Amino acid sequence: WQPLPTVEHDWFLYSRVSLWFVFGGGTQLTVLGQPKASPTVHLFPPSSEEIQTNNKATLVCLLGSFYPGSVEVTWKADGQQISTGVETTKPSKQSDNKYMASSYLSLDASDWKRHESYTCQVTHDGKNFEKSLKSSECS
Numbered sequence: 001w002q003p004l005p006t007v008e009h010d011w012f013l014y015s016r017v018s019l020w021f022v023f024g025g026g027t028q029l030t031v032l033g034q035p036k037a038s039p040t041v042h043l044f045p046p047s048s049e050e051i052q053t054n055n056k057a058t059l060v061c062l063l064g065s066f067y068p069g070s071v072e073v074t075w076k077a078d079g080q081q082i083s084t085g086v087e088t089t090k091p092s093k094q095s096d097n098k099y100m101a102s103s104y105l106s107l108d109a110s111d112w113k114r115h116e117s118y119t120c121q122v123t124h125d126g127k128n129f130e131k132s133l134k135s136s137e138c139s
Contacts, residue, residue, distance in 0.1 A: 030068045036125055037098055039066035043120045043131035045138040046112060057112035059105040061120035061131065066091075069099035072123040077115040 042064075046057035063071060069091040075082045088103040103120060112135060119132040 030070070032068060034067055034097060037065055037067040038127065039063045039071060039122055039124050039129055041120060041122050041129050041131045043118075043133055045133055045135075046107075051109045051112065055109045057107045057109050059107075059118055059120070059133075061103040061105075061122075062100075063091075063102065063122055064100045065094065065096070065098045066100075066124050067098045068125070069093070070124070071099075071101060073101075073103040074121040074123070075103070075105045076119040076121060077111075078117055079119075 040063070042062045044060040044062070046059060051057050059075075061073060061075075063073070071091060073086075073088045075086055082105065085106040086103065087106070089101050091099040091101040094100050105118070105120075115135060117132055117134050119130055122129045
């Protein structure tokens with residue numbers, strides 16, 4: 001690390017809110033600029049209109065108010081991990097400098113009906129947060 005060169009009568013002002021580095025083995029170092037905050041997790045079932053009209057089913061998992069801005073989302077059907085049909089957004093900063101993200105699980109309507117339970121599992125700061133729903137309880 002080298003300090004910024006300074007020229008007489010020039011001043012540099014900068015701030016760091018959050019800074020992170022990933023090292024060779026995938027180890028991530030995060031320098032915090034505010035207290036850690038666990039994510040809120042909300043899981044929404046597919047709409048009956050989407051199922052009837054498009055023969056598709058999209059589950060939505062919304063994550064909010066977490067810091068630092070690094071999360072991993074895992075989807076499960078009846079306890080088994082699903083990787084096909086998953087799209088997760090990159091976390092974006094909220095007005096309070098915490099982060100939000102969303103994850104989507106897209107299925108054929110027949111797959112949606114085939115499984116009893118669906119879970120959105122969020123890993124943040126080494127802790128797991130889960131929300132689940134039962135397909136039989138959704139219209």
